[in-house]
Amino acid sequence: MSPGEPLEPQPGDGRQTGNSFIPGSIGTVRVGGVPIRLHFTFILLFVFLLVVGLGERQSAPLHIAYIAALFGSVVLHELGHALVGKIHRVRTLEIVMFPIGGVARMERSPSPRAEIWIALAGPLVNLLIALALAAVLLWTNSFTPLEELALPSDGNLLERIAAGNIVLALFNLLPAFPMDGGRILRGVLALRKTGDEATRLAARVSQFLAIGMGLYGLLSTNYMLIFIAFFVYLGAAQEGAAAVGRMLTHGLPVRAAMVTDYRTLAHAETIRDAANLLLATTQQDFPVMHGGHVIGLLGRNALLRAMATGGPDSYVSGTMDRNFLRLSPDQDLSEAMRLLTPPGSCALVMDGDELVGLLTAEKLSEFLLLRRFGMQPETTPRSGAAD
Ligand code: ZN
Secondary structure (H helix, E strand, C coil): CCCCCCCCCCCCCCCCCCCCCCCCEEEEEEECCEEEEEEHHHHHHHHHHHHHHCCCCCCHHHHHHHHHHHHHHHHHHHHHHHHHHHHCCCCEEEEEEECCEEEEEECCCCCHHHHHHHHHHHHHHHHHHHHHHHHHHHHCCCCCCHHHHHCCCHHHHHHHHHHHHHHHHHHHCCCCCCCHHHHHHHHHHHHHCCHHHHHHHHHHHHHHHHHHHHHHHHHCCCHHHHHHHHHHHHHHHHHHHHHHHHHHHCCCEHHHCCECCCCCEECCCEHHHHHHHHHHCCCCEEEEEECCEEEEEEEHHHHHHHHHHCCCCCEHHHCCECCCEEECCCCEHHHHHHHCCCCCCEEEEEECCEEEEEEEHHHHHHHHHHHHCCCCCCCCCCCCCCC
């Protein structure tokens, strides 16, 4: 973790507010207490659609209205997830809008049955919008022939918005992560299998589908499809890995994975001392102590920077990060895993004021590997050997 990063949860506090977990998101609007953020790539798509879609048969204001309506439909879709999540007591942390749709990030993974309902809610919202628009069109008797849908005009605006919503619903029902269909598939599988197996199977189906979609895109030179397939493949891989990680750590305390054999630096030591310790050990992050208390954390990158700017005789206390990430030994490990996502991040495990361990992203992935191979973790306090 680089210095100045505003990540400092209180020990034992399971809630995480403040910055988004998804990098690249800008601008926030709150609807019903749920922050909605735009991913910067979404803005690119918005501009692209605005420029490309302008034709002779439609006026610019109605074209903007069309794109805004589709954007609004995606937001309502995500709010549908959030609402049904709320009914099942799963809080939505944030909604991030990506080019291929939105992502509603939930506080915790719901039960299989709840997951099916939460996932279904989004596409259902789009189908309801399409139905409502169809009712208006029927009422006003203003349906235009379906084959004219491909020719955007001011006359078929409502019809195109309805069609767009049907496409959104169907696309999201594809049984592939990160689409809702993937979640529904996992939920259905999890009713009969263990969660771990269900997630792995659903992720495999998703990747298989993405490869098929990508190949079809290549053969038909449909670049948009290749692009989507790429996103689906990555999303599925990520989803699979994250879910397996969550399952391997769920219910375990931080102390089960923390490093208890580590070296520390005294605040009066120099960058040269720290560099020697970096070379002599495999450790990359060093707690800085003063009178038996931790006052900071010196990471490898900060150490190298200090060596380059301040020289080897500068003091570690002038370089260390005072706002380091703290975890409590009894905090849920799956929670800690989310906080330690950036590679190279390190947290200090503190029992009140006392330093009891270290947890790094690298150690955590080692722990996950060992868990995958069946290692049963120790959850009783291990004796520490801090010097
Ligand atoms: Zn959805």
